[in-house]
Structures are given as structure tokens and as C-alpha cells.
Amino acid sequence: MAKSEHIVSAERRREMARVRKPQVWCYFSIPVYWHTAGGDFVLVKAPGQYLRDRLGSDLPLPEELYVFKKDKAAAVPEVQAALNAELERIMAGQDVEGVKQLITDIVEETFSEPRAGTMLPLKDTVKTVVAGYAGRKEAFRRIALMGSKDYSTVLHSVNVSALVLAYCAHRGLPKDRSVDLGLAGMLHDVGKLFVDQAILAAQRKLTPEEFAKVREHPLLGHHFLRGADFPSEVMEACLQHHERIDGQGYPKGLSKPSFAGQLVGIVDCYEALTSDERHYREALDPLPTLALLKQEMLSGKFDQSLFKEFAYSLV
Ligand SMILES: [Fe+2]
Ligand SMILES: [Fe+2]
Known part of the structure; x- marks a missing residue:
């Protein structure tokens, strides 16, 4: 499981990748960060939990959410599995x-x-x-x-x-x-x-x-x-x-x-x-x-x- 840092400084911007909204709900094993107005990245979700567990489903989602690029590949299968399950649901x-x-x-x-x-x-x-x-x-x-x-x-x-x-x-x-x-x-x-x-x-x-x-x-x-x-x-x-x-x-x-x-x-x-x-x-x-x-x-x-x-x- 990926280790998470609580704050990632703005200088490390190029290590981060922005994530799209439907995908972000599917991340479980990797940390997700909020890109603040000041440029830093603040941890919103640690590894081993879903964003929904942290924010609840009623709160508005921050616009600028990021993950580490190096974590992204590892999380592709969990995102695919979650989106495939969602597809099965809405096909009906x-x-x-x-x-x-x-x-x-x-x-x-x-x-x-x-x-x-x-x-x-x-x-x-x-x-x-x-x-x-x-x-x-x-x-x-x-x-x-x-x-x-x-x-x-x-x-x-x-x-x-x-x-x-x-x-x-x-x-x-x-x-x-x-x-x-x-x-x-x-x-x-x-x-x-x-x-x-x-x-x-x-x-x-x-x-x-x-x-x-x-x-x-x-x-x-x-x-x-x-x-x-x-x-x-x-x-x-x-x-x-x-x-x-x-x-x-x-x-x-x-x-x-x-x-x-x-x-x-x-x-x-x-x-x-x-x-x-x-x-x-x-x-x-x-x-x-x-x-x-x-x-x-x-x-x-x-x-x-x-x-x-x-x-x-x-x-
Ligand atoms: Fe072609
Ligand atoms: Fe083609």
C-alpha cells in the first residue's frame, strides 16, 4: 500500500497528476490530494479508504484533486473494476x-x-x-x-x-x-x-x-x-x-x-x-x-x- 504524506509542497507539482471526477471516487489504495490556492497539495484521502468515506456523499467535491503520477498505474485496475461495476448497474x-x-x-x-x-x-x-x-x-x-x-x-x-x-x-x-x-x-x-x-x-x-x-x-x-x-x-x-x-x-x-x-x-x-x-x-x-x-x-x-x-x- 502506498505511504501518504500529509502535505506535498508546490515545488513537486510535476510529480502530480490531476484526476477526473468519476475516477476519483474509485481510488482506494492510493492517496488523493487537494491542490490548494497556495499551490500546495493537502491530503484528502489516505491509502486504504475511499474518498466517499472521508467526505460523505453530500459535500461538494473540491475541483482540483490530484494523485502522485507514480501511484496512478497501480490504481488503474481498481478504477476499472469500480467503473465496470457501475457500468453493469446503469446498463439496466x-x-x-x-x-x-x-x-x-x-x-x-x-x-x-x-x-x-x-x-x-x-x-x-x-x-x-x-x-x-x-x-x-x-x-x-x-x-x-x-x-x-x-x-x-x-x-x-x-x-x-x-x-x-x-x-x-x-x-x-x-x-x-x-x-x-x-x-x-x-x-x-x-x-x-x-x-x-x-x-x-x-x-x-x-x-x-x-x-x-x-x-x-x-x-x-x-x-x-x-x-x-x-x-x-x-x-x-x-x-x-x-x-x-x-x-x-x-x-x-x-x-x-x-x-x-x-x-x-x-x-x-x-x-x-x-x-x-x-x-x-x-x-x-x-x-x-x-x-x-x-x-x-x-x-x-x-x-x-x-x-x-x-x-x-x-x-
Ligand atoms: Fe488506425
Ligand atoms: Fe482508427
Whole structure:
């Protein structure tokens, strides 16, 4: 269990990481600090207790709560477990927006400390969603198409996963397979966590060197996930989602990518197209985007029957 200090001076600011609200209630084994106006950090919760035990649930939560960066990785599993349990609870209700927010929180927490082993509990997240919305493709679609203010790799991953699950529900695929494919959607871009964020966020044309860096993400992600025991379709999707059946994709130029690689590839393209200027938007009509994708399909990039089934899963 981590040892706690009562006051951490302002000079040690760079050792601290700010925590988000839903996550902070889940910390048990590590200390949590309040960042005071004077700059110091004051202990609000010691290891071995929850914040709720200290503050009660009625008191307002201080805005600026921090943990030591070095403690954060150790606490990821307890945060995932608590958020996964909360997800299971709210899946029973009608609050699809709340469900999406919670999935996003879980993925964000997991991606914030990228280690292959810490990615595994995402399987429980996808399992809960598949069980909760069994066969309801419209629920998955709503999750994916819900507008959001800050688009990121995290949100893209959640959206791709939800669209893959809408496809699985549409096809009536067995639950286990749906979970594997949904997880594949969630983790397909995990390699981007190892690409310089400044390149990913650049609002300009990338240099050839930068572009080459971005194109490394399938290999980086695949290499990273090999450190844990993931289903083969997760590994295939991660490595092959930018392959195209005309052989013009990357990293290998395969003309026969796996099913998971092709499915996640097509969903990924669709999601990226609908995400342009998605800020503040409500669900975008899928038809114009499908028309664009259809062009790609006709030019030989995507399998025709897969494209059709995916399109039917959206309408
Ligand atoms: Fe990608
Ligand atoms: Fe992607």
C-alpha cells in the first residue's frame, strides 16, 4: 500500500497528476490530494479508504484533486473494476448517454497508463455492453453517433467499438464473437498512444516523416498487445485495419486481410469520416458518409458484401 504524506509542497507539482471526477471516487489504495490556492497539495484521502468515506456523499467535491503520477498505474485496475461495476448497474436503465460517458471514462483511464495487461479488463467492459444491449443494434448506433465536444483517440475507439457491435447485432453473431470483435474495435488504434500526440493533433498537412510515424501505429499497437493474452481477432484488427483488399493498404499491403481486419477497417473509415467537424453535432445522417465509402468500395478497397452488411447495420 502506498505511504501518504500529509502535505506535498508546490515545488513537486510535476510529480502530480490531476484526476477526473468519476475516477476519483474509485481510488482506494492510493492517496488523493487537494491542490490548494497556495499551490500546495493537502491530503484528502489516505491509502486504504475511499474518498466517499472521508467526505460523505453530500459535500461538494473540491475541483482540483490530484494523485502522485507514480501511484496512478497501480490504481488503474481498481478504477476499472469500480467503473465496470457501475457500468453493469446503469446498463439496466435507459440512460444511453450515461453509458457512453462511462465507457469513455473506462477507456480513458485504461489508455492513460498503457500497459498490455491493463488493457485486458476492457474485455469485461465490452462483455457488459454486449450482454446489456443484446441484439439491440440501435442502442450501439446511438452510442457511436452521439455528438461530443472533445474528439480524441479515446472517443474514436469507443465509437468504432460501438459500430462494430451494431454490425454484430445486425448479423446476429454469437456473444463471444461479438465481444472479441467489439474489443478489437476498441483497441485497434492503441498503437497511436505511442505516436507523438503533437503529430496526431496537428491541424496541418503532415510532413512525409510525420506521416510515416503515424503509419507505424498498427505495428506499434500489435507489438504492444502481444504482451498479454488477447483474442486473435483483436490482434488481427490491430495490425490489419489499414490493409485494403486492393493491396494498397499498410503496413504489409495484404490483399487478403483477415475478417476482423476488414471489418474494423471499414468501420474505422466510416467513423473517421463522420467525425469531421463533429463538434457539438447530434447524430449525423449516415447516408452521405456511406455514399463516400461506397466510392472506396467500388474502387476496390473494401469487400462488397461486407460493405453492404455494414451499411444495413446502420439503417
Ligand atoms: Fe488506425
Ligand atoms: Fe482508427
